Amino acid sequence: MKRICFVLIGIFASSCAMVQSIVKSTFPYTAVMVIPASARVGESHTALSTANSFDQDFTKDGNNAGRVGEVRVISAKLQSKDPSDYNIGNITSIKVYMAKADGSEEVMVASRNDITPNVGDGIVLDIDNSNFLDALVREPSVRLRMVYVLRKAANVDVSLKVSLGLGAYPHN
Template identity: 60%
Template sequence: MKKKLILFALCAFICASCGTVQSIIKSSFPYTATLVIPASSATGTTLTAISQGNSFDQNFAKNGNNGARVSDVHIVSAKMVATIPSDFNIGNLVSAKIYMAKANGDGEVMVASRTDIGSNSGNNIVLDIDNTHFLDELVREKSVRIKMVYQLRNKISLDASLRVVLGITADPTK
């Protein structure tokens, strides 16, 4: 039994260090962030919400992540979902732009946006992606910062939490 456990651990280690496996992991598990819009936010002005983005690698990898094993990383999908309150109408926003950066704010890149949010959009929307930038350097960071620049259409009575889900794709390093 002990030999099987050691063999399994060795196989898992070899697979985890493989670039192909890392590209599958990076492509399968999105970056997520919860951004808060305070009830005190003014309408008609450009506002900002910032949060730390999380990914599978950052949460579970022993030494940060294995971002060095992948390349040609870019956004393939972006979605925003209201979490608190769950019935928050994202249509209260006129527009939203999502940026990804290193934890200190360096290397900021716009990855998604929506400039035409309908007033009755409901509690989730799909964002338009900007996949013109490679995010190789950002996925190699131990943590990333997700920033939303937004404009409110209507005054809100409660703080609203929005979860941003950024799907990426990656190729194994050659």
């Protein structure tokens, strides 16, 4: 209920830079990446998905970032979605890139090269916050690309949820 109230306040005060930066910093960008059962062990593979943020649903043009700046990744997580108990330790390394919907202006935002074999169904990724994402979050949608290497193949297609937390500051 508190989030709904917060979103409504954000909608009505969307011209305020402070509110826009708080809203953009509150709702993560999420995407579901699919690892097909046919993916081979030891080879580099790529998964693509459109990333969405909850706050995009409440704006006219798909974003509310017109008055935010200095946007950077502040957290990155990977969680098993289907099957929910998939061991992410079946993957040896992951790199996550964010880009405009057409793939342009791509930057690496997170990675993990030392995934242990029995890590479980969720991990925190190492963030790369050396790039500002201001232009990307002003887009109606962004694309995430995950590059991964498997340690162990799965019998079924696997869906993983990538969540990227962003930090933003008011920009007039």
